[in-house]
Amino acid sequence: MSYRTIVVHADRASNTEARIALAAALAIREDAHLVGAAMTGMPRSMLAGRSYEGSGVYLADYLRRAQERVQQALGHFNSIAERLGVPSHEARSSNDDEYAGLCLQARYADLVVLGQAPAADQEEPSLLPDLPDYVILNCGRPVLLVPRNGRFATVGKRVLVAWNGSPQAARAVTAALPLLRGAEQVTLAVLGNSSGILGESPGADIALYLARHGVNVEVLRRPEPTDPGKAILSLAADFNVDLLVMGAYGHSRFRELMLGGATRTVLATATLPVLMAH
Known part of the structure; x- marks a missing residue:
């Protein structure tokens, strides 16, 4: 498999340029079509009304200003894609909230590139704090999360x-194959085997699977940690x-998100790009 279409979220967050640049580099490397997606942030159901009840703010005026923000974000996307020489790219806008809009765009892509949510002490009003969590769990496609800084x-x-032998880990490995095949070094970390599902030689089966795809893997086995998320980031x-x-x-x-401990830790504190699949 290869990435033929990559979608990147275009917004006004502080790491937007780094996020788009990374997505552009991947699109060039994979000869993929790059889509910059931006949403007005308005649920479709609201567009049927005339105003917010009791607020005096007309929906048409709010929508106009939201569309201006979208066009600014997509203009920024286009300028970066053109400057970096992405041969095939387009900007897409939609009158929708970011949750539904990004999940919809993901259906027609091989990979979605998102920005990490802001830290608790950072003010990023343009980025919803639970947006990456929601999209990863609901879009049906692998997501490449780009850290908020750097x-x-x-x-x-x-x-x-x-x-760890789970279906989610298997989907992530398969989704990462285009990148793994071109990697100089791939380390496969197995942290414990308390369930016994990994057999007598944990990691050997998935390493053989990857080898058949042309990926050279070094298997690293470690005892089961108290905090898997921190242990994974420490190994990274x-x-x-x-x-x-x-x-x-x-x-x-x-939208009440219930994440596993390792997933929650990595999403919140990773300082390197993370490819996740659910």
């Missing part, structure tokens, strides 16, 4: 794969990797 000249040269730092691949665990009910 720029990333490379992604996928040195990769850490967090493996120890091996100086530029990409982490892992499954995302949790479920969403009416």
